[in-house]
Amino acid sequence: MALITLMVNGKQTSVDVDPATPLLWVLRDALGLMGTKYSCGEGVCGACTVHVDGEPRRSCVLTALQAVGHQITTIEGLAADGTHPLQQAWLAENVTQCGYCAPGQIMTAAALLAKNPRPTDADIDAAMTGTLCRCGTYQRIRRAIHRVAGQGGA
Numbered sequence: 001m002a003l004i005t006l007m008v009n010g011k012q013t014s015v016d017v018d019p020a021t022p023l024l025w026v027l028r029d030a031l032g033l034m035g036t037k038y039s040c041g042e043g044v045c046g047a048c049t050v051h052v053d054g055e056p057r058r059s060c061v062l063t064a065l066q067a068v069g070h071q072i073t074t075i076e077g078l079a080a081d082g083t084h085p086l087q088q089a090w091l092a093e094n095v096t097q098c099g100y101c102a103p104g105q106i107m108t109a110a111a112l113l114a115k116n117p118r119p120t121d122a123d124i125d126a127a128m129t130g131t132l133c134r135c136g137t138y139q140r141i142r143r144a145i146h147r148v149a150g151q152g153g154a
Helices: 023-030 075-079 085-092 102-115 121-128 138-150
Strands: 002-008 011-017 049-052 055-058 071-073
Touching (some): 011 023, 049 102, 055 102, 075 085, 085 102, 085 138, 102 138
Parallel strands (some): 002 071
Antiparallel strands (some): 002 011, 049 055, 049 071
């Protein structure tokens, strides 16, 4: 165990964990941030996506030690009260069925819109590839992203 200091959602916090612990488990177990989801544990599904210095990263394959010195943003960091434009667009477009992938999808979409505030369908498809939705709501996800882009971005 080691005392690891992280910057999560704009707040510096220290946790006593094994430095090899996946960031996902630090967020969920040590910090109580339950929005980031565990699914595959191998970095292929995207359910655990967070932002690391503004870039979407799979927190199940990023260790606590690798996260030191970086700005980490979770779904709670976008808007804990659900008022972020993407969260609102997800509701307006009725994207969520089971909801399990929603945090990872929204975090991936937020990173896309931060870089490209007016994405095409092809841009959205390329950015969202690999962030899986078992319910298959990909068309609604695309509409939600376009909805936010039409409002001036995320």
